[in-house]
Amino acid sequence: xxxxxxxxxxxxxxxxxxxxxxxxxxxxxxxxxxxxxxxxxxxxxxxxxxxxxxxxxxxxxxxxxxxxxxxxxxxxxxxxxxxxxxxxxxxxxxxxxxxxxxxxxxxxxxxxxxxxxxxxxxxxxxxxxxxxxxxxxxxxxxxxxxxxxxxxxxxxxxxxxxxxxxxxxxxxxxxxxxxxxxxxxxxxxxxxxxxxxxxxxxxxxxxxxxxxxxxxxxxxxxxxxxxxxxxxxxxxxxxxxxxxxxxxxxxxxxxxxxxxxxxxxxxxxxxxxxxxxxxxxxxxxxxxxxxxxxxxxxxxxxxxxxxxxxxxxxxxxxxxxxxxxxxx
Amino acid sequence: xxxxxxxxxxxxxxxxxxxxxxxxxxxxxxxxxxxxxxxxxxxxxxxxxxxxxxxxxxxxxxxxxxxxxxxxxxxxxxxxxxxxxxxxxxxxxxxxxxxxxxxxxxxxxxxxxxxxxxxxxxxxxxxxxxxxxxxxxxxxxxxxxxxxxxxxxxxxxxxxxxxxxxxxxxxxxxxxxxxxxxxxxxxxxxxxxxxxxxxxxxxxxxxxxxxxxxxxxxxxxxxxxxxxxxxxxxxxxxxxxxxxxxxxxxxxxxxxxxxxxxxxxxxxxxxxxxxxxxxxxxxxxxxxxxxxxxxxxxxxxxxxxxxxxxxxxxxxxxxxxxxxxxxxxxxxxxxxxxxxxxxxxxxxxxxxxxxxxxxxxxxxxxxxxxxxxxxxxxxxxxxxxxxxxxxxxxxxxxxxxxxxxxxxxxxxxxxxxxxxxxxxxxxxxxxxxxxxxxxxxxxxxxxxxxxxxxxxxxxxxxxxxxx
Numbered sequence: 001x002x003x004x005x006x007x008x009x010x011x012x013x014x015x016x017x018x019x020x021x022x023x024x025x026x027x028x029x030x031x032x033x034x035x036x037x038x039x040x041x042x043x044x045x046x047x048x049x050x051x052x053x054x055x056x057x058x059x060x061x062x063x064x065x066x067x068x069x070x071x072x073x074x075x076x077x078x079x080x081x082x083x084x085x086x087x088x089x090x091x092x093x094x095x096x097x098x099x100x101x102x103x104x105x106x107x108x109x110x111x112x113x114x115x116x117x118x119x120x121x122x123x124x125x126x127x128x129x130x131x132x133x134x135x136x137x138x139x140x141x142x143x144x145x146x147x148x149x150x151x152x153x154x155x156x157x158x159x160x161x162x163x164x165x166x167x168x169x170x171x172x173x174x175x176x177x178x179x180x181x182x183x184x185x186x187x188x189x190x191x192x193x194x195x196x197x198x199x200x201x202x203x204x205x206x207x208x209x210x211x212x213x214x215x216x217x218x219x220x221x222x223x224x225x226x227x228x229x230x231x232x233x234x235x236x237x238x239x240x241x242x243x244x245x246x247x248x249x250x251x252x253x254x255x256x257x258x259x260x261x262x263x264x265x266x267x268x269x270x271x272x273x274x275x276x277x278x279x280x281x282x283x284x285x286x287x288x289x290x291x292x293x294x295x296x297x298x299x300x301x302x303x304x305x306x307x308x309x310x311x312x313x314x315x316x317x318x319x320x321x322x323x324x325x326x327x328x
Numbered sequence: 329x330x331x332x333x334x335x336x337x338x339x340x341x342x343x344x345x346x347x348x349x350x351x352x353x354x355x356x357x358x359x360x361x362x363x364x365x366x367x368x369x370x371x372x373x374x375x376x377x378x379x380x381x382x383x384x385x386x387x388x389x390x391x392x393x394x395x396x397x398x399x400x401x402x403x404x405x406x407x408x409x410x411x412x413x414x415x416x417x418x419x420x421x422x423x424x425x426x427x428x429x430x431x432x433x434x435x436x437x438x439x440x441x442x443x444x445x446x447x448x449x450x451x452x453x454x455x456x457x458x459x460x461x462x463x464x465x466x467x468x469x470x471x472x473x474x475x476x477x478x479x480x481x482x483x484x485x486x487x488x489x490x491x492x493x494x495x496x497x498x499x500x501x502x503x504x505x506x507x508x509x510x511x512x513x514x515x516x517x518x519x520x521x522x523x524x525x526x527x528x529x530x531x532x533x534x535x536x537x538x539x540x541x542x543x544x545x546x547x548x549x550x551x552x553x554x555x556x557x558x559x560x561x562x563x564x565x566x567x568x569x570x571x572x573x574x575x576x577x578x579x580x581x582x583x584x585x586x587x588x589x590x591x592x593x594x595x596x597x598x599x600x601x602x603x604x605x606x607x608x609x610x611x612x613x614x615x616x617x618x619x620x621x622x623x624x625x626x627x628x629x630x631x632x633x634x635x636x637x638x639x640x641x642x643x644x645x646x647x648x649x650x651x652x653x654x655x656x657x658x659x660x661x662x663x664x665x666x667x668x669x670x671x672x673x674x675x676x677x678x679x680x681x682x683x684x685x686x687x688x689x690x691x692x693x694x695x696x697x698x699x700x701x702x703x704x705x706x707x708x709x710x711x712x713x714x715x716x717x718x719x720x721x722x723x724x725x726x727x728x729x730x731x732x733x734x735x736x737x738x739x740x741x742x743x744x745x746x747x748x749x750x751x752x753x754x755x756x757x758x759x760x761x762x763x764x765x766x767x768x769x770x771x772x773x774x775x776x777x778x779x780x781x782x783x784x785x786x787x788x789x790x791x792x793x794x795x
Contacts, residue, residue: 007786007793016789020619021779093725121668128671130721191726215791280791 015285017276026290030169030251031272038248039270043087043141045248052247054240055266057083057144057258064139069123072116072142081145084122086131088138094131096122097145097159097186109158110186146266149259151232155179155197157221159186163199163237163257166274166286169297170245170309172238172316173289175199176278177206177231182221190277195219197226198282202321204234210280236265238317242309244270254278289320329362330501332539332563333595334399338554342392346371349385350549350559351497351542352399359403359539367398381542395554398594403539417517420492423484432464433485440485447491447518448532454485455514455530475512479527482514492516495545496524498538503565510541510548510561562595590759598759603639605758608768610635610745615775617744622784623737626718631741633711638746646746647739650712653685654735657716658723679713 011018017026038044049056060082061075076082080101086094096119100107105115123140125131132138152161159180166174176196180186183193190196195216198207206229209216219226231237241255244267254274258266279286296315300307307315340346352375353359366373371386386397425433436457444450458465458481468481479495486493497510513534514525524534534540542548551557590601610632617623625631638646660681664674686709715738723731748754758764781789 004783004786007790008781010793011781011786011789014792016781016792018779018781018785019622020782024777024779117668124668124670130671191730210791213788213791280789283792 011285015287015289015291016279017286017290019276021287022276026168026252027273031253032249035249036272039250039253039272041087041139042085042089042269043139045267045270046141046143048247049267052243054243054247055263057146057260057263057266057268060142060144062087062139062141063123063127066124066127069120069127072119072123075142083143083145084119084126085141085143086126086138087141088132088136089126090131094122094126095187099145146258146268147261149232149261151229151259152179154224155219155222155226155229157181157186157219159184159188160258162188162268163231163259164271164274164278165237165241165255165257166278167241167244167253167255168290168293169251170242170307171293171296171312172201172241173293173320174278174282174284174286175201175237175241176281177226179209179219179226181211181219190275195226196277196281198278198284199231199234200321201238202317204231204237205229206231207282210277213277213280215280215283232259233265235313238313239309240265240267242312242316246309292319329402329404330539330563330565331595332401332403332499332501332561334401335560335562335594335596336386336397336399336549336557337560338395338551338557340388340391340393340395340554343390344553345387345389346391346395346551346553347385347387348397348549348551348554348557349383350399351546352382352384353401353403353539353541354380354382359405361401361403363400363402365400367400371397379544381544381546383542391553400595417492419490420487422490423487425484425488429468432467433488435464436462436468437485437488441489447516448523450489450491451482451486451493451514451516451523451525452530452532454482455525455527458482458485458527459529475527479512479514482527486516494543496534496543497541497548498534499541499561499563501537501539501563501565503563508561509559511538513538515543562599564595564599590762602755602759603636605762605765606749606755607632607636608765609754609758610749612768612772613745613748614741615772617737617741619775619778620782622782623741624734625738625741626715626722626734630711630715630718631738632745633708634715634738634742635746635749637708637711638742639750643743643746647743649689650739652689653682653712654716654719656685657682657712658720661716661720675713675717678716679709682709682712682716 038048043059043062046056046059060077060079061071063069063072063075081097081099083098084096089095096114097109098106098114099109102113105113106119107113126138126140129136129138146160148156148160155161156179161177161179164176164178165172175198177199178188178190179195179197180188181193181195185192188194190210193212195209195211197209199205200207206227209226211220217225217227237257237259240257244253244255245251248270250270250272252272252274254271256268256271258268260266276286293316334350334352336348336350338348352364353361366384366386368386370391371388374385374387376383376385384399436454440450440453440457444453455478458469458478465481468484469477483493483495493514493516496513496515498513499510500508512527514527515522516525517523523532525532548559549557590598590605593601611629614625614629614631618625618628634646634650637650640646641649657678661674661678664677669677719731719735722734
């Protein structure tokens with residue numbers, strides 16, 4: 001019991017944010033309920049982003065009714081690779097990534113052969129709402145398949161690594177690189193077994209990582225060190241993330257981005273309830289950083305200044321960046 | 329202390345005067361009446377003695393449509409050793425019979441006379457013979473083996489032997505939810521006391537939990553100007569409650585508001601509310617487990633619904649059943665996955681399967697002599713179906729170990745909620761003082777702004793404290 005109280009106090013001193021605090025002080029306070037559909041529906045997010053000139057993976061088509069499933073072949077045309085996603089999916093479920101064609105069938109990235117019937121069933125499941133939050137009817141999104149930049153080859157196992165940045169009121173507060181593992185089945189979700197690696201906000205150099213709530217420094221599948229990797233075009237990522245506040249209006253979001261070989265940083269999706277494991281990946285609590293941003297906002301409001309995304313990025317990098325390398 | 333509600337429902341023929349006569353307990357033996365009331369709008373009520381019985385008469389000049397009358401009796405057992413002197417007839421004339429029935433009756437009586445020594449054994453033997461597969465008994469019963477037919481045959485046989493017999497209609501005092509109808513017993517006076525017999529099995533002596541409602545051959549009620557009449561009895565046993573105590577100790581205060589307690593509701597409704605008012609307690613348990621401890625459960629209120637189902641099955645058996653049905657349902661669900669069905673048809677198949685499974689379990693447990701299995705019939709099927717669906721989605725999305733964790737969390741939360749909801753003191757307290765729920769609301773509101781860590785988070789973030 002005393003041990004638990006001690007743990008509690010130490011966590012609090014480190015500024016670790018718990019679920020209850022995240023929900024009460026950030027999500028409920030900054031995220032207006034009526035804006036949720038913008039982030040919960042990937043199609044709306046995408047259309048909004050295109051409108052705002054923010055880079056997203058190209059959309060090939062939308063399937064909204066059972067009848068339109070027949071039009072699937074028409075939508076993909078003669079493309080060999082594409083991604084099928086539920087518009088309101090959660091946690092990366094219901095996503096199928098097709099890498100190639102194989103004798104009239106398709107082949108997923110993991111090498112599994114899927115027939116047209118399998119795809120039609122997936123589309124139908126998506127439409128009935130099997131993967132959507134709350135089981136509502138949903139739409140299926142067919143889009144460009146991102147090919148990850150070569151930089152990740154050595155520290156990633158299959159799938160597409162993505163970069164998540166937590167953005168509070170337009171200020172990036174913490175970033176993490178999410179690497180799929182054999183256990184996560186190519187998915188970049190931490191609760192499915194992917195690795196989270198902290199990223200220094202100022203430089204874009206990776207820090208130590210987290211895997212299944214533990215701290216790690218090597219990728220379990222490739223055994224390469226995950227820290228000390230310089231992410232290319234880091235400022236581009238930061239600007240992209242900071243601009244998402246204007247895009248959706250939600251005050252506390254997780255922005256998920258990928259680095260495409262050809263097209264550079266792209267926004268995959270926004271998350272109104274970002275997880276808390278990013279704190280373990282960065283070995284740092286969110287609480288103090290969020291407080292700093294809130295203090296800054298208060299100050300700015302008094303002076304009646306509105307900062308641009310570039311200025312916000314600069315502020316965040318000067319305050320939260322340049323994490324001293326841990327000495328071990 | 330027993331509360332008994334007799335509910336009389338009928339349809340009044342429009343425009344005609346209505347008159348309902350019903351027997352009510354005579355109350356001169358083992359029970360003391362504490363309160364007796366007639367709940368009826370626009371009806372005149374009168375009570376008159378009729379031999380050893382009492383009879384209430386409701387009457388109205390004009391009534392139409394569906395009518396409901398209540399008779400409520402609050403009584404308690406009389407604790408006293410001295411028995412009131414009783415008297416009764418010891419001789420009666422024979423009922424005349426002719427033809428084959430006479431022959432059958434005589435044939436039956438001969439062995440009964442041989443096997444009996446006094447009035448008591450004679451009656452027991454008669455009941456035994458009438459209930460046996462004897463051909464003569466069958467002739468007399470003429471294919472009708474209802475209790476009332478048996479009673480009239482027994483009366484016929486006894487009358488030939490000049491043994492007097494009287495019908496006694498009793499109501500069982502038990503806390504079972506649901507209504508019952510009066511049970512027929514027979515009694516005979518042996519010169520010093522009344523002997524009671526069960527016409528179905530010859531059992532001697534009235535069990536302690538029976539209340540004599542009326543005696544004699546009359547029907548429970550007679551109705552004029554009414555059709556589709558129905559009488560149902562509901563009862564519960566309660567300790568002396570604080571509200572009654574307050575009324576009894578302080579007669580002078582004009583505490584009219586005390587009438588507005590839940591105890592003034594009809595008993596069937598009271599029984600429902602005793603369960604309903606406990607639901608917030610269950611919800612509170614889930615709230616604490618989820619937000620304070622960090623236990624993961626399937627859905628938010630599914631555990632509360634499961635704990636309500638446990639009320640029917642008891643805890644251990646409920647958990648076993650829940651596990652079996654969910655496991656089998658999950659395996660069916662994984663088979664259905666291959667058929668690639670849409671969500672609604674798939675859910676329908678799973679639901680039907682769950683119904684069949686429950687029926688099968690009930691049947692098997694009945695055959696095996698486990699009456700507990702029958703209670704499963706009320707295990708909410710839709711909850712089970714949704715649990716199976718959610719479990720299987722969780723399984724697919726997050727893997728088996730996470731699904732098991734969630735399932736165990738759900739069962740744990742449901743069990744804890746059930747245990748708390750079945751504390752009788754708590755049930756009594758909340759039912760008597762429903763405003764206590766506001767205290768729960770206060771706690772829930774406070775929880776809504778709780779920002780501290782959850783217990784499981786202390787372990788989740790342990791990695792921070794390693795170095």
